[in-house]
Amino acid sequence: NSSCEVAPPIIDIADGISETTTVSAILDATINKSGVLYLTNCGYLCDLMSIESESAFDDNLRTLFAAGRSDNSSWSSQMNSRGYIKEGGESGVRSKFYEVKEGYEFGSSAPSAPRRNKWPGHFSSLPSSTVPSLDRMFEELEDLKNLLTSKVFAPYLNTDSKKTNDPLLQPEDWEQGRSIDLVRLFNYLPCDDSSDLPELGSSPHTDWGLITIILQPPSSPTALELHHPKTQTWEPVPPIPNTVVVNAGDFLELLSYVNHDSRSTFKSPLHRVQHCGANGGARKSVVFFSYPRPEMSLKLIQNDIVEQIKSGKTDDHNTLLGEDYSKYSTFGEWIDEKWSGVTVQT
Numbered sequence: 001n002s003s004c005e006v007a008p009p010i011i012d013i014a015d016g017i018s019e020t021t022t023v024s025a026i027l028d029a030t031i032n033k034s035g036v037l038y039l040t041n042c043g044y045l046c047d048l049m050s051i052e053s054e055s056a057f058d059d060n061l062r063t064l065f066a067a068g069r070s071d072n073s074s075w076s077s078q079m080n081s082r083g084y085i086k087e088g089g090e091s092g093v094r095s096k097f098y099e100v101k102e103g104y105e106f107g108s109s110a111p112s113a114p115r116r117n118k119w120p121g122h123f124s125s126l127p128s129s130t131v132p133s134l135d136r137m138f139e140e141l142e143d144l145k146n147l148l149t150s151k152v153f154a155p156y157l158n159t160d161s162k163k164t165n166d167p168l169l170q171p172e173d174w175e176q177g178r179s180i181d182l183v184r185l186f187n188y189l190p191c192d193d194s195s196d197l198p199e200l201g202s203s204p205h206t207d208w209g210l211i212t213i214i215l216q217p218p219s220s221p222t223a224l225e226l227h228h229p230k231t232q233t234w235e236p237v238p239p240i241p242n243t244v245v246v247n248a249g250d251f252l253e254l255l256s257y258v259n260h261d262s263r264s265t266f267k268s269p270l271h272r273v274q275h276c277g278a279n280g281g282a283r284k285s286v287v288f289f290s291y292p293r294p295e296m297s298l299k300l301i302q303n304d305i306v307e308q309i310k311s312g313k314t315d316d317h318n319t320l321l322g323e324d325y326s327k328y329s330t331f332g333e334w335i336d337e338k339w340s341g342v343t344v345q346t
């Protein structure tokens, strides 16, 4: 049964990932299976996805989106990627699908962060707790990224350094990624069929960074789907109360090619968000994109690795493999270019 095979495992991290069985389960899901897994007992973020917390969470986001809609000084721009994203503001696969959603993007609130968050200013009904609770969410997401990377992904990448003498990924490489890490809050709007194009919540894509963490409120409709390469089918990733979803990104996959053969690399899975299913299409989610520090050199990967991978694989959707990135010397230069293509300039 293909859906059993591809169904992401639920991994309990109540022990904080000190057990080798927990490490192995996460590696198995990201290397041998689909590249997606659920975490449970992950603390604050898993508690936030409980049935009890759902209505408060939903109210918070609804107020924020309303505020963003009515204050165009808080709108996100191509150059900034911070603030409110209005409906139709995402490029996606522009000529093929219409992405029926609005969003809100923010990152680190540290004064030293390269980009400033843009919260709606003149909206009096935005509760005073909204921004602090979103800042808290960002910190918790950073903690979970750092935990997973330090205990699971970096140790794996740094073993077997046959091709490199130095560790591939050092603590500062992921910890300092926080300056560009990004939370995107999405409000997938009810289906209205007003577009000539087929409607989707999110076009098929892979994520670009190290890992992505997705929060799906427990009673929201199943909409996130994972492409199963063997059967070429889309498999649901339904919300499960008290869990978060984690998936590997293109950069993590690519790093793993440096020290490992193609059979044992991380999988950055192709996924999409369906629309107009249950609940008339309405759904909210929180999606956290994590990256390495922007100064991280791409030299290690440049060699001949990309060519080797390309020649050996036909069904890889890694966006880093699809283009000539030898013109970029750091991860930051490359990701800036990717981000500038995301929002539609209007």
Ligand SMILES: O=C(O)CCC(=O)C(=O)O
Pocket (backbone or CB within 6 Å): 184, 186, 202, 207, 214, 224, 271, 272, 273, 285, 286, 287
């Ligand atoms: O909303 C979701 O569940 C996932 C969205 C997604 O895959 C993305 O924005 O990269």
Ligand SMILES: [Fe+2]
Pocket (backbone or CB within 6 Å): 205, 206, 207, 212, 271
């Ligand atoms: Fe994604």
